[in-house]
Amino acid sequence: MIIGGGAAGLRAAIAAAELNPKLDIAIVSKVYPMRSHTVSAEGGMAAVLRTDYDNFDLHAYDTIKGSDFLADQDTVEFFVREAPKEAVRLEHWGCPFSRDPDGRISVRAFGGMSVKRTLFATDKIGFHLLHSLFQTSLKFENIRRYDEWFATSILVENGRVDGVTAIDMRSGDLVSFLAKAVVIATGGCGRIYQFTTNGWIKTGDGMALAYRAGVPLKDMEMVQYHPTLLPNTGILITEAARGEGGHLLNKDGERFLKRYVPNKMELGPRDILSRAEMTEIKEGRGFEGPYGSYVHLDLTHLGEETIEAKLPFVKELAEKYLGIDPAHEMIPVRPGQHYMMGGVHTDIHGYTGLPGLYAAGEVACISMNGANRLGSNSLTECLVFGAEAGIGAAQYATKQAALSFGNPVQGLALEEEKRIYDKVLKPEQGEKISTIRTEMQKAMEEHVGIYRDENNLKQACRLIGDLKKRMKNAVVEDKDRVYNTDLVSALELDFMLDVAETIPYAALARKESRGAHSRTDYPKRDDDQFLKHLVVYQTGTVPRIETMPVTITRWKPEARVY
Numbered sequence: 001m002i003i004g005g006g007a008a009g010l011r012a013a014i015a016a017a018e019l020n021p022k023l024d025i026a027i028v029s030k031v032y033p034m035r036s037h038t039v040s041a042e043g044g045m046a047a048v049l050r051t052d053y054d055n056f057d058l059h060a061y062d063t064i065k066g067s068d069f070l071a072d073q074d075t076v077e078f079f080v081r082e083a084p085k086e087a088v089r090l091e092h093w094g095c096p097f098s099r100d101p102d103g104r105i106s107v108r109a110f111g112g113m114s115v116k117r118t119l120f121a122t123d124k125i126g127f128h129l130l131h132s133l134f135q136t137s138l139k140f141e142n143i144r145r146y147d148e149w150f151a152t153s154i155l156v157e158n159g160r161v162d163g164v165t166a167i168d169m170r171s172g173d174l175v176s177f178l179a180k181a182v183v184i185a186t187g188g189c190g191r192i193y194q195f196t197t198n199g200w201i202k203t204g205d206g207m208a209l210a211y212r213a214g215v216p217l218k219d220m221e222m223v224q225y226h227p228t229l230l231p232n233t234g235i236l237i238t239e240a241a242r243g244e245g246g247h248l249l250n251k252d253g254e255r256f257l258k259r260y261v262p263n264k265m266e267l268g269p270r271d272i273l274s275r276a277e278m279t280e281i282k283e284g285r286g287f288e289g290p291y292g293s294y295v296h297l298d299l300t301h302l303g304e305e306t307i308e309a310k311l312p313f314v315k316e317l318a319e320k321y322l323g324i325d326p327a328h329e330m331i332p333v334r335p336g337q338h339y340m341m342g343g344v345h346t347d348i349h350g351y352t353g354l355p356g357l358y359a360a361g362e363v364a365c366i367s368m369n370g371a372n373r374l375g376s377n378s379l380t381e382c383l384v385f386g387a388e389a390g391i392g393a394a395q396y397a398t399k400q401a402a403l404s405f406g407n408p409v410q411g412l413a414l415e416e417e418k419r420i421y422d423k424v425l426k427p428e429q430g431e432k433i434s435t436i437r438t439e440m441q442k443a444m445e446e447h448v449g450i451y452r453d454e455n456n457l458k459q460a461c462r463l464i465g466d467l468k469k470r471m472k473n474a475v476v477e478d479k480d481r482v483y484n485t486d487l488v489s490a491l492e493l494d495f496m497l498d499v500a501e502t503i504p505y506a507a508l509a510r511k512e513s514r515g516a517h518s519r520t521d522y523p524k525r526d527d528d529q530f531l532k533h534l535v536v537y538q539t540g541t542v543p544r545i546e547t548m549p550v551t552i553t554r555w556k557p558e559a560r561v562y
């Protein structure tokens with residue numbers, strides 16, 4: 001069983017179906033697969049195809065340096081070698097990549113990458129990539145879909161996975177699925193923050209599912225802010241806009257990045273660029289608008305033709321959401337939450353350590369992004385490790401004996417039914433879900449954002465802890481069963497609070513600054529003490545934090561300057 005119909009989930013399903021045509025494979029997705037967040041990816045996917053100037057070592061080095069040396073290097077080496085194979089596979093499955101006049105797939109520059117290696121389909125890669133995967137998945141008769149089914153728990157018996165409980169949102173019924181192996185591919189949790197590029201459905205469900213099943217979450221303090229969001233909506237303006245030559249300007253019309261990343265300028269990595277924008281704003285060189293402070297993204301010098309050909313979606317977004325034409329006017333932008341480097345702990349094959357449970361895609365922390373992900377590595381990660389997790393799960397399932405629905409699995413399913421219908425749905429009075437959600441998002445934004453310090457983090461731990469208590473007395477106002485989105489949002493918020501809490505606790509424990517984790521009270525990277533992963537376990541009370549070693553193969557940690 002695969003939970004999630006985005007890039008990672010579909011790729012896992014196809015890999016499992018190809019490995020063993022006799023397996024019965026289910027994809028459970030809370031939305032129709034084509035509505036998964038993957039669809040909104042804009043810029044492109046990274047893979048070494050231009051071997052005349054590019055090579056695996058360079059892609060690996062860029063990724064590892066981008067990660068501020070927190071990535072596991074064996075994972076990165078595996079990733080860069082598999083990436084081109086996945087790209088070619090995707091092309092054969094019909095992905096309409098943009099092409100050069102000579103017929104080769106085009107490549108563009110992306111932040112933190114030393115050469116052009118990001119393949120793209122104008123600025124709508126996510127739509128085309130997801131379509132290609134979805135249509136390919138339809139060819140396999142042994143893949144069954146459960147669209148608009150919401151997974152609520154993982155059934156664990158005798159230290160191994162036995163299945164999943166999920167609500168059929170159409171009827172409101174809770175159903176138990178027996179499954180010999182489960183792949184979690186539920187994407188990120190951006191919605192725990194106030195200002196994010198992430199769709200409403202990105203609520204960290206899979207992180208909480210695994211965490212509650214006893215699997216730790218890893219590198220949770222590493223939260224990526226992207227430097228170019230529209231200030232009114234949080235909609236992303238892709239890094240491809242800078243890859244194609246766009247400039248970032250402050251109020252004085254100055255390309256301020258020369259003070260921060262002089263050798264890379266607009267193609268510096270996201271953590272550094274986001275901090276640079278915040279510094280400009282703090283020192284009075286930003287603009288003030290109705291939606292807060294911002295800087296300018298200038299594409300006017302690119303010309304109408306380039307914008308039309310390579311960035312049509314940027315044009316559409318600027319026009320529709322701000323009423324401006326980027327060929328002639330500057331786009332106001334500011335940083336906002338975009339991506340989770342952290343997630344469900346897995347090994348290099350997507351295995352979580354709990355027999356039968358795998359994870360891939362943004363929900364997983366397979367440790368290739370470390371403290372900062374490079375743009376365009378994520379989609380490729382979904383393909384490479386989605387396939388790996390699908391194969392791992394299929395191999396495991398093939399060897400397992402048939403499951404039967406008896407105790408204790410049945411008992412677990414009944415408990416889950418009581419939790420949902422009696423504890424969450426039934427209460428007639430209590431606090432509104434939306435109030436708790438808004439307070440959580442505000443607490444995370446204010447206290448666990450781009451800059452952090454001990455006081456703020458402690459406050460966040462306390463605030464989220466209080467909200468978790470208040471959540472126990474929240475009310476779901478809609479009592480109907482059919483398409484009860486109020487109930488689903490309550491369950492999502494319950495997931496989000498569990499996940500949110502791990503972030504300030506991990507951030508508090510990491511007394512250094514590395515990648516996206518920037519502590520004003522510990523401004524330097526400290527390899528002696530913190531060149532290691534932090535993993536967070538759920539306990540009855542506050543989360544427990546342990547460490548795991550970082551795998552270094554060939555690239556010794558060095559100062560990260562661009």
Ligand SMILES: Cc1cc2nc3c(=O)[nH]c(=O)nc-3n(C[C@H](O)[C@H](O)[C@H](O)COP(=O)(O)OP(=O)(O)OC[C@H]3O[C@@H](n4cnc5c(N)ncnc54)[C@H](O)[C@@H]3O)c2cc1C
Nearest residue numbers: 004005006007008030038043044151187361362376378379
């Ligand atoms: C606006 C935007 C632009 C981006 N652009 C790029 C880019 O150009 N290049 C790049 O490499 N990366 C990009 N990224 C990042 C990248 O798109 C994502 O990290 C990646 O698509 C995540 O894919 P996924 O398969 O892990 O999850 P998703 O695509 O988020 O899919 C999650 C799936 O899980 C299902 N699900 C979740 N919870 C449950 C539940 N409880 N029960 C049942 N089903 C559930 C959902 O229905 C969905 O099908 C972008 C991200 C955003 C937000």
